[in-house]
Amino acid sequence: MFAHTLTVLSLFYCFHYISGNDCPDDRKAAEHAEAQLHNDLFCAYDYTFRPVKDHRSAVNISVRFAIKYISFDALEETFSVHSWVAMKWKDEYLSWDPSKYGNITEMQVESHLIWTPKMSLFNADAAVYQAEDIYTTCLLNNNGTVTCVPHVPHSGICRTSLKYWPYDKQNCTMYFGSWMHTGEQVNFTFFKSRPVITDDYQNGPGWKLLNVVPDRLPGHYKCCPNVTYPMLKYVFVLKRESAGPAAIIVVPSIVIVIMTTVSLLLDVKDISRLSLQCFSLFGHFVFITEIGYNIPKHSADTPVILLFIRDSMILCLMSILLTLLLSSLRKRLEPAPLWMGSLTRLVTSGPGKYVVFTEFDPSDTSDKKTLTENDVNEDSSRKSSDWIMFANIVNSIVFIIFVLIYVILLGVYIPQDS
Ligand SMILES: *[C@@H]1O[C@H](CO)[C@@H](O)[C@H](O)[C@H]1NC(C)=O
Ligand SMILES: *[C@@H]1O[C@H](CO)[C@@H](O)[C@H](O)[C@H]1NC(C)=O
Ligand SMILES: *[C@@H]1O[C@H](CO)[C@@H](O)[C@H](O)[C@H]1NC(C)=O
Ligand SMILES: *[C@@H]1O[C@H](CO)[C@@H](O)[C@H](O)[C@H]1NC(C)=O
Ligand SMILES: *[C@@H]1O[C@H](CO)[C@@H](O)[C@H](O)[C@H]1NC(C)=O
Ligand SMILES: *[C@@H]1O[C@H](CO)[C@@H](O)[C@H](O)[C@H]1NC(C)=O
Numbered sequence: 005m006f007a008h009t010l011t012v013l014s015l016f017y018c019f020h021y022i023s024g025n026d027c028p029d030d031r032k033a034a035e036h037a038e039a040q041l042h043n044d045l046f047c048a049y050d051y052t053f054r055p056v057k058d059h060r061s062a063v064n065i066s067v068r069f070a071i072k073y074i075s076f077d078a079l080e081e082t083f084s085v086h087s088w089v090a091m092k093w094k095d096e097y098l099s100w101d102p103s104k105y106g107n108i109t110e111m112q113v114e115s116h117l118i119w120t121p122k123m124s125l126f127n128a129d130a131a132v133y134q135a136e137d138i139y140t141t142c143l144l145n146n147n148g149t150v151t152c153v154p155h156v157p158h159s160g161i162c163r164t165s166l167k168y169w170p171y172d173k174q175n176c177t178m179y180f181g182s183w184m185h186t187g188e189q190v191n192f193t194f195f196k197s198r199p200v201i202t203d204d205y206q207n208g209p210g211w212k213l214l215n216v217v218p219d220r221l222p223g224h225y226k227c228c229p230n231v232t233y234p235m236l237k238y239v240f241v242l243k244r245e246s247a248g249p250a251a252i253i254v255v256p257s258i259v260i261v262i263m264t265t266v267s268l269l270l271d272v273k274d275i276s277r278l279s280l281q282c283f284s285l286f287g288h289f290v291f292i293t294e295i296g297y298n299i300p301k302h303s304a305d306t307p308v309i310l311l312f313i314r315d316s317m318i319l320c321l322m323s324i325l326l327t328l329l330l331s332s333l334r335k336r337l338e339p340a341p342l343w344m345g346s347l348t349r350l351v352t353s354g355p356g357k358y359v360v361f362t363e364f365d366p367s368d369t370s371d372k373k374t375l376t377e378n379d380v381n382e383d384s385s386r387k388s389s390d391w392i393m394f395a396n397i398v399n400s401i402v403f404i405i406f407v408l409i410y411v412i413l414l415g416v417y418i419p420q421d422s
Pocket of ligand 6: 228229230
């Protein structure tokens with residue numbers, strides 16, 4: 005039974021084999037020059053070895069990136085580039101004489117049939133699978149030049165610095181090279197003209213590509229004086245699309261700063277002064293929370309806008325305390341200390357009177373004067389207006405200090421959108 009099955013099987017395979025090769029003669033004659041060329045090129049070709057006849061010579065690979073799309077996740081610190089990578093090298097086993105093959109000078113061939121360089125991204129994001137092999141159709145020239153233009157995505161790690169958020173620029177660097185071959189075996193270089201093309205490029209969400217700077221690192225290391233490990237380095241300079249975050253955070257914080265400062269110009273007696281300041285304090289809390297949502301909290305450097313709002317919040321709190329203090333000062337009825345009287349007279353008589361601009365309404369005191377009839381007394385009125393004058397001076401000084409502090413803070417912290 006078993007022998008019988010074997011016989012049937014082998015018969016079947018014999019028949020199949022014969023019929024598979026059984027090509028009609030007119031078809032065989034129709035084999036054109038390209039098929040002939042293909043057969044002759046690949047009958048003894050081995051794509052696992054470097055295509056050089058002398059093993060000591062290098063395969064020079066020219067690389068050109070045509071950037072198509074870039075996306076950058078600043079929270080995850082990952083960076084991906086979609087590009088067409090043009091690679092050109094000379095395959096010494098793939099040249100032919102065109103006159104022998106119907107003047108064919110170029111031929112397309114699938115990349116898995118020929119030797120292709122494996123270009124690795126050294127700072128790759130290991131969480132994303134990235135094939136080093138390319139799968140595409142390549143162009144052969146009769147002098148052995150091979151050109152492949154695969155469409156490849158690369159994902160790398162890019163440390164972000166959020167110091168100048170949201171007006172930050174990030175430099176993301178990608179290092180390409182051969183993982184195992186030395187530069188004496190596989191030598192990656194740039195195309196002589198235009199190593200990076202960004203003409204046909206689309207910005208990813210939230211980021212704008214300013215520039216790509218290519219650089220070839222020759223790769224001399226102390227360990228191995230006779231070999232090099234060259235790398236192609238690309239620095240992508242990205243700029244955040246800051247209009248959105250600026251509209252959400254930066255411009256409103258400036259509004260709140262102005263509100264805090266201007267509130268100091270209002271009369272202490274005026275309830276709107278305290279409400280404005282309290283509202284402004286609330287606004288600071290809101291913005292600190294909002295920034296906290298927008299930035300990674302584990303970032304190495306704190307965005308300066310956060311520090312600015314923090315400092316501004318402290319100033320705002322101080323302005324509230326000042327308002328409370330001044331309103332209690334001006335309600336005082338007992339005679340002002342002597343030094344206070346002489347201080348106010350000194351300030352108001354000298355050039356200092358131009359600096360004291362908040363003239364709190366003294367009618368408040370005259371109201372009191374009519375209410376407390378016993379106290380209708382020139383001297384007492386003068387003394388109580390000393391308190392008000394003093395409050396005026398303190399308020400003006402604090403206002404000037406606030407303006408100075410804010411100017412300094414703005415100069416130090418708020419980055420310019422260049
Ligand atoms: C590669 O480039 C080097 C230097 O430019 C040159 O000496 C060498 O002949 C080139 N190799 C091939 C296979 O063309
Ligand atoms: C190839 O080109 C040569 C010279 O241009 C010409 O004489 C010949 O006829 C061409 N052969 C074919 C098959 O076209
Ligand atoms: C091979 O031919 C192409 C196209 O004619 C040319 O650009 C290239 O320089 C040639 N390469 C060599 C090594 O001769
Ligand atoms: C980013 O790269 C550009 C261009 O190479 C360089 O001028 C700039 O100093 C770099 N910035 C940082 C922060 O490394
Ligand atoms: C690799 O290419 C570079 C740039 O063309 C060249 O300077 C260097 O000599 C080459 N290295 C080898 C080993 O051919
Ligand atoms: C490098 O090459 C020199 C000269 O060929 C040789 O003397 C030396 O041993 C080599 N060094 C290494 C680390 O291979």
